[in-house]
Amino acid sequence: MPESARRAGGVPDATVGRLPLYLRALTSLHDRGVTSISSGELASLAGVRSTQLRKDLSHLGTYGVRGVGYEVELLAAQIAQELGLTQEWPVVIVGMGNLGRALASYGGFSDRGFRIVALVDDDPDVVGTDVEGLIVTTLDELEDSGPTVAIGVVATPSPAAQQVAERLVGMGVRSILNFAPGYLSLPEGVDVRGVDLGTELQILAFHEQRRLLAPSTHDPLRGDAEKEAMG
Protein backbone atom coordinates (compact mmCIF):
# COMPACT_ATOMS: atom_id res chain seq x y z
CA MET A 1 0.00 0.00 0.00
CA PRO A 2 2.17 2.84 -1.26
CA GLU A 3 -0.45 5.46 -0.71
CA SER A 4 -0.03 7.33 2.52
CA ALA A 5 -3.66 7.75 3.36
CA ARG A 6 -4.88 10.44 5.73
CA ARG A 7 -6.15 8.16 8.41
CA ALA A 8 -8.62 9.60 10.81
CA GLY A 9 -6.60 12.06 12.79
CA GLY A 10 -3.49 11.37 10.77
CA VAL A 11 -1.09 11.60 13.70
CA PRO A 12 2.50 10.82 12.61
CA ASP A 13 4.26 7.96 14.40
CA ALA A 14 7.01 10.20 15.65
CA THR A 15 4.38 12.37 17.30
CA VAL A 16 2.59 9.40 18.87
CA GLY A 17 5.90 8.39 20.41
CA ARG A 18 6.17 11.75 22.15
CA LEU A 19 2.60 12.19 23.34
CA PRO A 20 3.19 10.01 26.43
CA LEU A 21 6.09 12.33 27.33
CA TYR A 22 3.87 15.38 27.19
CA LEU A 23 1.14 13.66 29.11
CA ARG A 24 3.55 12.73 31.87
CA ALA A 25 4.78 16.29 32.18
CA LEU A 26 1.23 17.63 32.18
CA THR A 27 0.11 15.17 34.83
CA SER A 28 2.99 16.19 37.02
CA LEU A 29 2.15 19.88 36.51
CA HIS A 30 -1.48 19.22 37.32
CA ASP A 31 -0.50 17.44 40.53
CA ARG A 32 1.48 20.50 41.52
CA GLY A 33 -1.50 22.73 40.93
CA VAL A 34 -0.25 24.41 37.75
CA THR A 35 -3.22 25.22 35.53
CA SER A 36 -1.64 26.83 32.48
CA ILE A 37 1.67 26.47 30.63
CA SER A 38 3.41 27.76 27.50
CA SER A 39 4.78 25.53 24.77
CA GLY A 40 8.31 26.59 25.65
CA GLU A 41 8.04 25.52 29.25
CA LEU A 42 6.22 22.29 28.54
CA ALA A 43 8.72 21.44 25.83
CA SER A 44 11.51 22.02 28.28
CA LEU A 45 9.93 19.64 30.78
CA ALA A 46 9.58 17.00 28.12
CA GLY A 47 13.04 17.49 26.64
CA VAL A 48 11.99 18.63 23.16
CA ARG A 49 11.99 21.96 21.33
CA SER A 50 8.98 24.20 21.54
CA THR A 51 8.35 24.18 17.80
CA GLN A 52 8.26 20.43 17.83
CA LEU A 53 5.79 20.40 20.68
CA ARG A 54 3.52 22.83 18.88
CA LYS A 55 3.75 20.91 15.63
CA ASP A 56 2.95 17.69 17.47
CA LEU A 57 -0.05 19.22 19.20
CA SER A 58 -1.27 20.74 15.96
CA HIS A 59 -1.98 17.20 14.76
CA LEU A 60 -4.49 16.70 17.56
CA GLY A 61 -6.36 19.91 16.89
CA THR A 62 -5.95 23.36 18.29
CA TYR A 63 -6.16 23.47 22.05
CA GLY A 64 -3.89 26.39 22.91
CA VAL A 65 -4.65 30.04 23.46
CA ARG A 66 -2.49 32.45 21.47
CA GLY A 67 -0.56 34.83 23.60
CA VAL A 68 -1.20 32.67 26.67
CA GLY A 69 -0.43 28.96 26.36
CA TYR A 70 -2.21 25.72 27.13
CA GLU A 71 -4.64 24.84 29.85
CA VAL A 72 -2.95 21.92 31.58
CA GLU A 73 -6.02 19.88 32.36
CA LEU A 74 -7.66 20.30 28.98
CA LEU A 75 -4.53 19.40 27.07
CA ALA A 76 -3.86 16.37 29.26
CA ALA A 77 -7.40 15.13 28.69
CA GLN A 78 -7.04 15.68 24.98
CA ILE A 79 -3.79 13.72 24.76
CA ALA A 80 -5.17 10.93 26.95
CA GLN A 81 -8.14 10.73 24.61
CA GLU A 82 -5.91 10.56 21.54
CA LEU A 83 -3.82 7.80 23.11
CA GLY A 84 -6.91 5.81 23.97
CA LEU A 85 -6.48 6.08 27.72
CA THR A 86 -10.07 6.97 28.45
CA GLN A 87 -10.79 3.27 28.56
CA GLU A 88 -8.88 0.68 30.58
CA TRP A 89 -6.85 -1.86 28.66
CA PRO A 90 -6.55 -5.31 30.21
CA VAL A 91 -2.92 -6.45 30.36
CA VAL A 92 -1.33 -9.84 30.99
CA ILE A 93 2.29 -10.26 32.05
CA VAL A 94 3.88 -13.57 31.09
CA GLY A 95 7.01 -14.57 32.98
CA MET A 96 7.29 -14.04 36.74
CA GLY A 97 11.06 -13.83 37.02
CA ASN A 98 12.79 -10.78 38.40
CA LEU A 99 11.66 -8.64 35.52
CA GLY A 100 8.08 -9.84 35.46
CA ARG A 101 7.78 -9.09 39.16
CA ALA A 102 9.28 -5.67 38.67
CA LEU A 103 6.75 -4.95 35.96
CA ALA A 104 3.87 -6.28 38.04
CA SER A 105 4.75 -3.93 40.87
CA TYR A 106 5.34 -0.95 38.62
CA GLY A 107 2.88 1.73 39.62
CA GLY A 108 2.38 3.21 36.16
CA PHE A 109 -0.04 0.47 35.19
CA SER A 110 -3.05 0.96 37.34
CA ASP A 111 -2.12 4.60 37.34
CA ARG A 112 -3.84 5.30 34.11
CA GLY A 113 -5.32 3.40 31.25
CA PHE A 114 -4.06 -0.09 32.06
CA ARG A 115 -5.11 -2.88 34.37
CA ILE A 116 -3.17 -6.06 34.97
CA VAL A 117 -5.76 -8.82 34.75
CA ALA A 118 -3.47 -11.85 34.78
CA LEU A 119 0.04 -12.95 35.69
CA VAL A 120 1.42 -16.06 34.04
CA ASP A 121 4.34 -18.39 34.64
CA ASP A 122 5.09 -22.02 33.82
CA ASP A 123 7.07 -22.91 36.93
CA PRO A 124 4.82 -25.12 39.15
CA ASP A 125 6.46 -23.57 42.22
CA VAL A 126 5.34 -20.12 41.13
CA VAL A 127 1.90 -20.92 39.72
CA GLY A 128 -0.71 -20.42 42.40
CA THR A 129 1.35 -17.96 44.42
CA ASP A 130 0.26 -14.40 45.06
CA VAL A 131 2.14 -11.59 43.32
CA GLU A 132 0.96 -8.06 43.97
CA GLY A 133 -2.51 -9.29 44.83
CA LEU A 134 -3.00 -11.56 41.83
CA ILE A 135 -2.70 -15.36 41.74
CA VAL A 136 -0.16 -16.49 39.15
CA THR A 137 -1.73 -18.77 36.58
CA THR A 138 -0.60 -20.76 33.52
CA LEU A 139 -0.97 -19.94 29.84
CA ASP A 140 -3.13 -23.05 29.46
CA GLU A 141 -5.55 -21.79 32.03
CA LEU A 142 -5.55 -18.30 30.58
CA GLU A 143 -6.40 -19.73 27.16
CA ASP A 144 -9.15 -21.91 28.61
CA SER A 145 -10.91 -19.68 31.00
CA GLY A 146 -9.04 -16.43 31.50
CA PRO A 147 -10.29 -12.88 31.15
CA THR A 148 -10.08 -11.06 27.82
CA VAL A 149 -6.69 -9.48 27.27
CA ALA A 150 -5.80 -6.60 24.93
CA ILE A 151 -2.09 -6.19 25.59
CA GLY A 152 0.45 -8.90 26.36
CA VAL A 153 3.75 -8.20 28.09
CA VAL A 154 6.37 -10.87 27.45
CA ALA A 155 8.94 -11.08 30.24
CA THR A 156 10.04 -14.67 29.76
CA PRO A 157 13.52 -15.92 28.90
CA SER A 158 14.30 -15.40 25.21
CA PRO A 159 13.85 -19.00 24.04
CA ALA A 160 10.23 -19.04 25.22
CA ALA A 161 9.26 -15.63 23.89
CA GLN A 162 8.31 -16.59 20.34
CA GLN A 163 6.05 -19.41 21.45
CA VAL A 164 4.45 -17.37 24.21
CA ALA A 165 3.78 -14.54 21.78
CA GLU A 166 2.15 -16.91 19.31
CA ARG A 167 -0.15 -18.24 21.99
CA LEU A 168 -1.08 -14.72 23.04
CA VAL A 169 -1.91 -13.89 19.44
CA GLY A 170 -3.98 -17.06 19.32
CA MET A 171 -5.99 -15.66 22.20
CA GLY A 172 -6.71 -12.51 20.22
CA VAL A 173 -3.96 -10.27 21.56
CA ARG A 174 -2.73 -7.91 18.88
CA SER A 175 -0.46 -5.66 20.92
CA ILE A 176 2.67 -7.11 22.48
CA LEU A 177 5.40 -5.52 24.52
CA ASN A 178 8.42 -7.78 24.41
CA PHE A 179 11.21 -7.58 26.99
CA ALA A 180 12.96 -10.71 25.79
CA PRO A 181 15.91 -10.06 23.49
CA GLY A 182 15.21 -11.14 19.93
CA TYR A 183 12.80 -10.53 17.10
CA LEU A 184 9.30 -11.97 17.26
CA SER A 185 7.90 -13.18 13.98
CA LEU A 186 4.13 -12.73 14.16
CA PRO A 187 1.24 -12.34 11.73
CA GLU A 188 0.77 -9.02 10.03
CA GLY A 189 -1.43 -6.67 11.98
CA VAL A 190 0.07 -7.63 15.32
CA ASP A 191 1.86 -4.68 16.83
CA VAL A 192 5.09 -5.58 18.62
CA ARG A 193 7.29 -3.23 20.58
CA GLY A 194 10.56 -4.53 21.89
CA VAL A 195 12.48 -3.22 24.86
CA ASP A 196 15.95 -4.63 25.23
CA LEU A 197 18.53 -3.59 27.77
CA GLY A 198 21.38 -4.91 25.65
CA THR A 199 20.32 -2.85 22.65
CA GLU A 200 20.07 0.34 24.68
CA LEU A 201 23.46 -0.19 26.28
CA GLN A 202 25.07 -0.87 22.94
CA ILE A 203 23.71 2.36 21.52
CA LEU A 204 25.16 4.21 24.50
CA ALA A 205 28.46 2.40 24.00
CA PHE A 206 28.57 3.56 20.40
CA HIS A 207 28.29 7.22 21.42
CA GLU A 208 30.67 6.73 24.31
CA GLN A 209 33.26 5.27 22.01
CA ARG A 210 32.74 8.04 19.52
CA ARG A 211 33.47 10.58 22.21
CA LEU A 212 36.70 8.86 23.14
CA LEU A 213 37.87 8.53 19.56
CA ALA A 214 37.10 12.09 18.49
CA PRO A 215 37.19 14.26 21.61
CA SER A 216 38.08 17.35 19.58
CA THR A 217 35.03 17.31 17.37
CA HIS A 218 32.34 18.79 19.52
CA ASP A 219 29.54 16.94 17.92
CA PRO A 220 25.82 17.32 18.57
CA LEU A 221 25.04 13.82 19.74
CA ARG A 222 21.71 12.17 19.47
CA GLY A 223 19.75 12.02 22.66
CA ASP A 224 21.59 14.81 24.40
CA ALA A 225 19.82 17.21 26.64
CA GLU A 226 19.03 20.88 26.90
CA LYS A 227 17.80 22.07 23.58
CA GLU A 228 16.09 25.10 24.95
CA ALA A 229 16.70 26.96 28.15
CA MET A 230 13.86 26.82 30.60
CA GLY A 231 12.10 29.91 31.78
Added chain:
Amino acid sequence: MPESARRAGGVPDATVGRLPLYLRALTSLHDRGVTSISSGELASLAGVRSTQLRKDLSHLGTYGVRGVGYEVELLAAQIAQELGLTQEWPVVIVGMGNLGRALASYGGFSDRGFRIVALVDDDPDVVGTDVEGLIVTTLDELEDSGPTVAIGVVATPSPAAQQVAERLVGMGVRSILNFAPGYLSLPEGVDVRGVDLGTELQILAFHEQRRLLAPSTHDPLRGDAEKEAMG
Protein backbone atom coordinates in the same frame (compact mmCIF):
# COMPACT_ATOMS: atom_id res chain seq x y z
CA MET B 1 34.85 3.53 -3.56
CA PRO B 2 34.43 7.17 -2.51
CA GLU B 3 36.67 8.33 0.28
CA SER B 4 33.66 9.00 2.50
CA ALA B 5 32.79 5.31 2.80
CA ARG B 6 33.65 5.17 6.46
CA ARG B 7 34.28 8.59 7.85
CA ALA B 8 34.23 8.70 11.61
CA GLY B 9 30.88 10.43 11.96
CA GLY B 10 29.23 8.72 9.05
CA VAL B 11 26.86 6.21 10.63
CA PRO B 12 23.28 7.53 10.78
CA ASP B 13 21.47 7.29 14.11
CA ALA B 14 18.75 5.11 12.66
CA THR B 15 21.41 2.65 11.57
CA VAL B 16 23.14 2.67 14.95
CA GLY B 17 19.82 1.78 16.52
CA ARG B 18 19.58 -1.34 14.37
CA LEU B 19 23.14 -2.60 14.60
CA PRO B 20 22.50 -4.29 17.96
CA LEU B 21 19.64 -6.17 16.31
CA TYR B 22 21.87 -7.49 13.58
CA LEU B 23 24.58 -8.37 16.05
CA ARG B 24 22.14 -10.37 18.13
CA ALA B 25 20.94 -12.32 15.11
CA LEU B 26 24.51 -12.96 13.98
CA THR B 27 25.58 -14.14 17.43
CA SER B 28 22.69 -16.55 17.51
CA LEU B 29 23.59 -17.84 14.04
CA HIS B 30 27.20 -18.25 15.05
CA ASP B 31 26.17 -20.26 18.12
CA ARG B 32 24.22 -22.56 15.85
CA GLY B 33 27.24 -23.10 13.66
CA VAL B 34 26.04 -21.07 10.66
CA THR B 35 29.05 -19.49 8.96
CA SER B 36 27.51 -17.56 6.08
CA ILE B 37 24.23 -15.76 5.45
CA SER B 38 22.55 -13.61 2.82
CA SER B 39 21.17 -10.14 3.47
CA GLY B 40 17.64 -11.42 2.90
CA GLU B 41 17.86 -14.10 5.54
CA LEU B 42 19.63 -11.95 8.09
CA ALA B 43 17.13 -9.15 7.51
CA SER B 44 14.33 -11.59 8.11
CA LEU B 45 15.84 -12.66 11.41
CA ALA B 46 16.18 -9.05 12.49
CA GLY B 47 12.75 -7.99 11.28
CA VAL B 48 13.85 -5.47 8.66
CA ARG B 49 13.92 -5.42 4.87
CA SER B 50 16.97 -6.68 3.05
CA THR B 51 17.64 -3.36 1.32
CA GLN B 52 17.66 -1.62 4.63
CA LEU B 53 20.09 -4.12 6.07
CA ARG B 54 22.43 -3.67 3.12
CA LYS B 55 22.21 0.10 3.27
CA ASP B 56 22.93 0.01 6.99
CA LEU B 57 25.94 -2.25 6.53
CA SER B 58 27.20 -0.11 3.69
CA HIS B 59 27.86 2.62 6.25
CA LEU B 60 30.36 0.40 8.05
CA GLY B 61 32.26 -0.52 4.93
CA THR B 62 31.92 -3.41 2.55
CA TYR B 63 32.12 -6.78 4.25
CA GLY B 64 29.87 -8.91 2.07
CA VAL B 65 30.67 -11.07 -0.91
CA ARG B 66 28.58 -10.45 -4.01
CA GLY B 67 26.71 -13.46 -5.17
CA VAL B 68 27.26 -15.15 -1.81
CA GLY B 69 26.41 -13.15 1.28
CA TYR B 70 28.14 -12.30 4.55
CA GLU B 71 30.54 -14.31 6.63
CA VAL B 72 28.77 -14.46 10.00
CA GLU B 73 31.81 -14.20 12.22
CA LEU B 74 33.49 -11.41 10.29
CA LEU B 75 30.35 -9.30 10.12
CA ALA B 76 29.63 -9.80 13.82
CA ALA B 77 33.16 -8.73 14.70
CA GLN B 78 32.84 -5.70 12.47
CA ILE B 79 29.54 -4.58 14.03
CA ALA B 80 30.88 -5.20 17.54
CA GLN B 81 33.86 -3.06 16.66
CA GLU B 82 31.67 -0.26 15.33
CA LEU B 83 29.53 -0.34 18.47
CA GLY B 84 32.60 -0.17 20.68
CA LEU B 85 32.12 -3.61 22.17
CA THR B 86 35.70 -4.71 21.79
CA GLN B 87 36.40 -3.10 25.11
CA GLU B 88 34.45 -3.66 28.32
CA TRP B 89 32.43 -0.73 29.62
CA PRO B 90 32.08 -0.48 33.38
CA VAL B 91 28.43 -0.08 34.42
CA VAL B 92 26.82 0.97 37.68
CA ILE B 93 23.19 0.24 38.52
CA VAL B 94 21.58 2.66 40.96
CA GLY B 95 18.42 1.46 42.71
CA MET B 96 18.11 -2.09 43.99
CA GLY B 97 14.35 -2.42 43.90
CA ASN B 98 12.62 -5.06 41.83
CA LEU B 99 13.78 -3.51 38.60
CA GLY B 100 17.38 -2.93 39.68
CA ARG B 101 17.64 -6.54 40.74
CA ALA B 102 16.16 -7.71 37.49
CA LEU B 103 18.71 -5.66 35.59
CA ALA B 104 21.57 -6.89 37.78
CA SER B 105 20.68 -10.48 37.03
CA TYR B 106 20.14 -9.90 33.32
CA GLY B 107 22.63 -12.07 31.49
CA GLY B 108 23.17 -9.72 28.57
CA PHE B 109 25.60 -7.58 30.54
CA SER B 110 28.60 -9.71 31.15
CA ASP B 111 27.71 -11.42 27.92
CA ARG B 112 29.49 -8.88 25.81
CA GLY B 113 30.94 -5.45 26.17
CA PHE B 114 29.62 -4.55 29.62
CA ARG B 115 30.61 -5.32 33.17
CA ILE B 116 28.65 -4.34 36.24
CA VAL B 117 31.22 -2.86 38.61
CA ALA B 118 28.90 -1.45 41.26
CA LEU B 119 25.38 -1.73 42.62
CA VAL B 120 24.00 1.21 44.57
CA ASP B 121 21.05 1.79 46.89
CA ASP B 122 20.29 4.20 49.70
CA ASP B 123 18.27 1.89 51.94
CA PRO B 124 20.46 0.94 54.94
CA ASP B 125 18.81 -2.48 54.99
CA VAL B 126 19.96 -3.13 51.43
CA VAL B 127 23.41 -1.53 51.52
CA GLY B 128 26.01 -4.16 52.36
CA THR B 129 23.94 -7.09 51.12
CA ASP B 130 25.06 -9.33 48.29
CA VAL B 131 23.21 -9.10 44.97
CA GLU B 132 24.41 -11.32 42.17
CA GLY B 133 27.86 -11.53 43.69
CA LEU B 134 28.36 -7.82 44.30
CA ILE B 135 28.04 -5.96 47.60
CA VAL B 136 25.51 -3.13 47.36
CA THR B 137 27.09 0.21 48.19
CA THR B 138 25.99 3.85 48.51
CA LEU B 139 26.39 6.71 46.08
CA ASP B 140 28.56 8.50 48.67
CA GLU B 141 30.95 5.61 48.77
CA LEU B 142 30.98 5.26 45.01
CA GLU B 143 31.87 8.95 44.70
CA ASP B 144 34.60 8.68 47.32
CA SER B 145 36.35 5.50 46.48
CA GLY B 146 34.48 3.55 43.84
CA PRO B 147 35.75 2.19 40.55
CA THR B 148 35.59 4.28 37.37
CA VAL B 149 32.22 4.05 35.68
CA ALA B 150 31.37 4.78 32.04
CA ILE B 151 27.67 4.02 31.96
CA GLY B 152 25.09 4.62 34.67
CA VAL B 153 21.78 2.79 34.83
CA VAL B 154 19.14 4.62 36.86
CA ALA B 155 16.54 2.26 38.32
CA THR B 156 15.41 4.40 41.24
CA PRO B 157 11.93 5.76 41.91
CA SER B 158 11.18 8.80 39.72
CA PRO B 159 11.64 11.48 42.34
CA ALA B 160 15.24 10.43 42.99
CA ALA B 161 16.26 10.02 39.36
CA GLN B 162 17.25 13.61 38.56
CA GLN B 163 19.49 13.93 41.59
CA VAL B 164 21.07 10.52 41.10
CA ALA B 165 21.78 11.33 37.47
CA GLU B 166 23.42 14.62 38.43
CA ARG B 167 25.68 12.87 40.88
CA LEU B 168 26.63 10.28 38.28
CA VAL B 169 27.49 13.06 35.86
CA GLY B 170 29.55 14.64 38.62
CA MET B 171 31.55 11.42 38.76
CA GLY B 172 32.31 11.68 35.07
CA VAL B 173 29.56 9.48 33.69
CA ARG B 174 28.37 10.75 30.32
CA SER B 175 26.08 7.90 29.28
CA ILE B 176 22.93 7.23 31.24
CA LEU B 177 20.19 4.69 30.78
CA ASN B 178 17.14 5.88 32.68
CA PHE B 179 14.33 3.53 33.67
CA ALA B 180 12.58 6.08 35.86
CA PRO B 181 9.66 7.81 34.17
CA GLY B 182 10.39 11.45 33.46
CA TYR B 183 12.85 13.63 31.62
CA LEU B 184 16.35 14.14 33.01
CA SER B 185 17.78 17.62 32.57
CA LEU B 186 21.54 17.21 32.30
CA PRO B 187 24.46 19.17 30.86
CA GLU B 188 24.98 19.11 27.12
CA GLY B 189 27.18 16.27 26.00
CA VAL B 190 25.61 13.78 28.38
CA ASP B 191 23.82 11.07 26.47
CA VAL B 192 20.57 9.94 28.05
CA ARG B 193 18.35 7.12 26.88
CA GLY B 194 15.07 6.59 28.61
CA VAL B 195 13.10 3.37 28.82
CA ASP B 196 9.63 3.73 30.22
CA LEU B 197 7.04 1.02 30.47
CA GLY B 198 4.19 3.52 30.59
CA THR B 199 5.30 5.19 27.37
CA GLU B 200 5.55 1.90 25.53
CA LEU B 201 2.13 0.77 26.70
CA GLN B 202 0.57 4.04 25.71
CA ILE B 203 1.96 3.77 22.22
CA LEU B 204 0.48 0.28 21.98
CA ALA B 205 -2.82 1.60 23.30
CA PHE B 206 -2.89 4.22 20.58
CA HIS B 207 -2.59 1.62 17.85
CA GLU B 208 -5.01 -0.70 19.61
CA GLN B 209 -7.60 2.05 19.79
CA ARG B 210 -7.03 2.95 16.17
CA ARG B 211 -7.73 -0.63 15.19
CA LEU B 212 -10.99 -0.63 17.09
CA LEU B 213 -12.13 2.68 15.66
CA ALA B 214 -11.31 1.90 12.05
CA PRO B 215 -11.45 -1.87 11.69
CA SER B 216 -12.15 -1.68 7.97
CA THR B 217 -9.00 0.17 6.97
CA HIS B 218 -6.30 -2.45 6.87
CA ASP B 219 -3.50 -0.14 7.65
CA PRO B 220 0.26 -0.64 7.71
CA LEU B 221 0.89 -0.05 11.38
CA ARG B 222 4.17 1.02 12.85
CA GLY B 223 6.10 -1.82 14.37
CA ASP B 224 4.23 -4.61 12.64
CA ALA B 225 5.96 -7.74 11.57
CA GLU B 226 6.75 -9.71 8.45
CA LYS B 227 8.16 -7.39 5.86
CA GLU B 228 9.83 -10.06 3.84
CA ALA B 229 9.11 -13.75 3.65
CA MET B 230 11.85 -15.98 4.87
CA GLY B 231 13.42 -18.69 2.74
Added chain:
DNA sequence: AACTGTGAAACTTTTCACAGCG
Protein backbone atom coordinates in the same frame (compact mmCIF):
# COMPACT_ATOMS: atom_id res chain seq x y z
C1' DA C 1 22.78 -16.91 -11.30
C1' DA C 2 22.81 -15.01 -7.06
C1' DC C 3 23.61 -11.65 -4.22
C1' DT C 4 25.90 -7.19 -2.65
C1' DG C 5 26.54 -2.12 -2.81
C1' DT C 6 24.75 2.33 -4.05
C1' DG C 7 23.04 6.53 -6.38
C1' DA C 8 18.65 8.60 -6.90
C1' DA C 9 13.72 8.96 -5.75
C1' DA C 10 10.16 8.87 -2.34
C1' DC C 11 8.82 9.59 1.95
C1' DT C 12 9.06 11.14 6.89
C1' DT C 13 10.47 14.15 10.49
C1' DT C 14 12.43 18.36 12.17
C1' DT C 15 13.30 23.10 11.97
C1' DC C 16 12.50 27.72 10.34
C1' DA C 17 10.06 31.85 9.60
C1' DC C 18 6.30 34.27 10.14
C1' DA C 19 1.21 35.11 9.97
C1' DG C 20 -2.57 35.52 13.18
C1' DC C 21 -4.94 35.96 17.47
C1' DG C 22 -5.95 37.27 22.36
Added chain:
DNA sequence: CGCTGTGAAAAGTTTCACAGTT
Protein backbone atom coordinates in the same frame (compact mmCIF):
# COMPACT_ATOMS: atom_id res chain seq x y z
C1' DC D 1 3.40 42.27 23.11
C1' DG D 2 3.60 37.19 23.72
C1' DC D 3 2.49 33.16 22.32
C1' DT D 4 0.24 29.65 19.19
C1' DG D 5 -0.44 27.43 14.67
C1' DT D 6 1.39 26.37 10.18
C1' DG D 7 3.11 26.48 5.42
C1' DA D 8 7.56 25.88 3.42
C1' DA D 9 12.45 24.58 3.62
C1' DA D 10 15.86 21.51 5.39
C1' DA D 11 17.44 17.34 7.20
C1' DG D 12 17.09 12.57 7.85
C1' DT D 13 15.45 7.92 6.56
C1' DT D 14 13.64 4.32 3.66
C1' DT D 15 12.85 2.22 -0.65
C1' DC D 16 13.73 1.46 -5.49
C1' DA D 17 16.18 0.12 -9.38
C1' DC D 18 20.05 -1.49 -11.17
C1' DA D 19 25.13 -1.74 -11.83
C1' DG D 20 28.86 -4.63 -10.33
C1' DT D 21 31.19 -8.87 -8.56
C1' DT D 22 32.12 -13.58 -7.72
